Amino acid sequence: MKYVIGIDIGTSAVKSVLVSEEGQVVCEHAESYPLHRPNPGWSEQHPEDWAERTIVSLRKLMEKSQADPSDVEGISFSGQMHGLVLVDAEGKVLRPAILWNDTRTTPQCRQIEQKLGGKLLDIARNRALEGFTLPKILWVQEHEPEILSQASLFLLPKDYVRYRLTGDFAMDYSDAAGTLLLDVAEKAWSADIAGAFDLPLSLCPKLVESSDLTGTLLPEVAEAAGLLPATKVFAGGADNACGAIGAGILGEGKTMCSIGTSGVVLSYESRKDVNPQGKMHFFNHGEENAFYVMGVTLAAGHSLSWFKQTFAKESSFDELLKGIEDIPAGSGGLLFTPYISGERTPHPDADIRGSFIGMDSGHALKHFARAVLEGITFSLRESIGIIRGSGKEITEVTAIGGGAQNETWLQMQADILNADILKLESEQGPAMGAAMLAAYGCGWFPSLEACAKKFIRPAEVFSPNPEQVKQYDGLFAVYQDVYGQTKELNQRLAAYRK
Structure with a gap:
């Protein structure tokens, strides 16, 4: 029996699901981590908590399921959107992550609107809202310039976890679209938006498709998780995108x-x-x-x-x-x-x-x-x-x-x-979508749609x-x-x- 694993990095917990070739959820396990509110309206987490609890979740998933590690072919991710993780050139986290539900950035949103006007909607296709990533970067630029000056890259939550598991830096398009720095239609980082705020494009990680192979597990991570180093790891997507795939x-x-x-x-x-x-x-x-x-x-x-x-x-x-x-x-x-x-x-x-x-x-x-x-x-x-x-x-x-x-x-x-x-x-939501990305990435199906026909089964229809x-x-x-x-x-x- 072959399996894939879907990992959902949520706001309160990480959830892992082990899914068979038939689309059956064989086992699941969740591990929680704390949310920090150091000031009114602030919402932060320590990225290392996500990584550590993910590895624990994988290990317990394998222990509970008794699955043979050699039968697990691939892993992929779903993640909470917009959260800002800043890392230096060695991949070290420079400050706690600022999350999607943090509301400190209202002045930065007004700044974005004033500088870009209608260009923002033309390029990023979304309003400047407090939850998005660019306002968070601008907040750090204004209030913690010494931190931003040390930053080599910004990442989103699942991308940091995937880096910790594989050593690879990347971001998929579905998550990048929630940063306000992506040209959504052209699938490229926007030099116009970044340049308007004196942000170097080098701060943005390489872009990949959600089903792209982004490496294999680091040996020490594989051992701690109860998996093999050869296990393939795929990019994954934003939680809403993965929820859509899973539905x-x-x-x-x-x-x-x-x-x-x-x-x-x-x-x-x-x-x-x-x-x-x-x-x-x-x-x-x-x-x-x-x-x-x-x-x-x-x-x-x-x-x-x-x-x-x-x-x-x-x-x-x-x-x-x-x-x-x-x-x-x-x-x-x-x-x-x-x-x-x-x-x-x-x-x-x-x-x-x-x-x-x-x-x-x-x-x-x-x-x-x-x-x-x-x-x-x-x-x-x-x-x-x-x-x-x-x-x-x-x-x-x-x-x-x-x-x-x-x-x-x-x-x-x-x-x-x-x-x-x-x-x-x-219904397994985003975690199932992440598992489907891994199944498609592993070549089990010619398309995500073909995977959905196998993995997703209607139960009942309610008509108006x-x-x-x-x-x-x-x-x-x-x-x-x-x-x-x-x-x-x-x-x-x-x-x-x-």
Whole structure:
């Protein structure tokens, strides 16, 4: 039996999965590491923690599975996007990594906008947001110039881990697209963007495809991990790109909806000339010469978790959602907007806040619970609407994450998005996408699409109910009005937030 391993470098833990030639997850293991917040709004991790826990995760994976190391042909990676790792010429980390959810870089974002104007969207295809990598580099340039002067390269999280395992420096296109330094369409580092901020292009690592071979395991790493030095290591991709691969989003019109802490709507795109003008993200896919558009709801699953923790702390999620199927669409005229952490798509607004509108004394806990699910799904529909507005037809959406766990919510997604919702038999998310990149890189399949046909199996389809679709269309129009009606109120309330 031959195997590949997919490794997902997440924000809270590294997850490793051992996958067979049949696409079966034979074994999995996760190892956590700490998150550091030395100042308000800061979010950092030590890159060496990722590397050390990855090696431990691999060793425990091999011990638990009892797989023969000689049967493991390849390894690849998925990683949290945007995090800044600066290394010197010897590969030594110069400071803790600044993560995707660090918000210290607002002044640097304004600086980027002022210097580049519309050129940023033309080249990088994305707005200057605090989460991206370039603003973090500029923050170091301003506040820690002695650190930047020592830097030989900047890397992203998975790329540092892969360097520690192989000794090879590289970055794939799907992750590089989240730095704001890549010419996304031309697949090259942008001299115009780097030059505008006096950054040498030599700071940028070599670019590779996600399925490219980037070396084999260093002997000491192989021994510590319980693997062979000859094990092939492939570049891997950004977590969202790998999530798309793991969900089979590998052809025109293929779209997925992922609901975790945040919510992501992602759609495959073959055209490199698409420019959503900052309304949505536009990134390189993990598949060669392909792209994807992506919208983000900042507080998707987080809205439901917050609601449960605040109003039904002692209940399980199943108990909280029990009976919502008996509440009619529209929750009895109760509407929720999931802006409890600000919003990203289509409103990049850090000040907007959530709301319940339409409350009356007849509403019970299950009305509120259903309204939360409806509000989250309305927010995701705004991203679907932008994609459809670009001329793309979306008739089927693959659901992954927490939003795929409740059948009432899956039917709700079908009715609100007016598309068939596909639930997968076994969902491993980005780690599976990383394993598929390794399987394709090893030559098991002629394409990632062929790999998906073998590895990914649909379990159930939820189709839209025409009557419910009509009901939700009317309610969605009301939902869309809430942002504009409450924006000024939330700006005025900002002064009272502690």
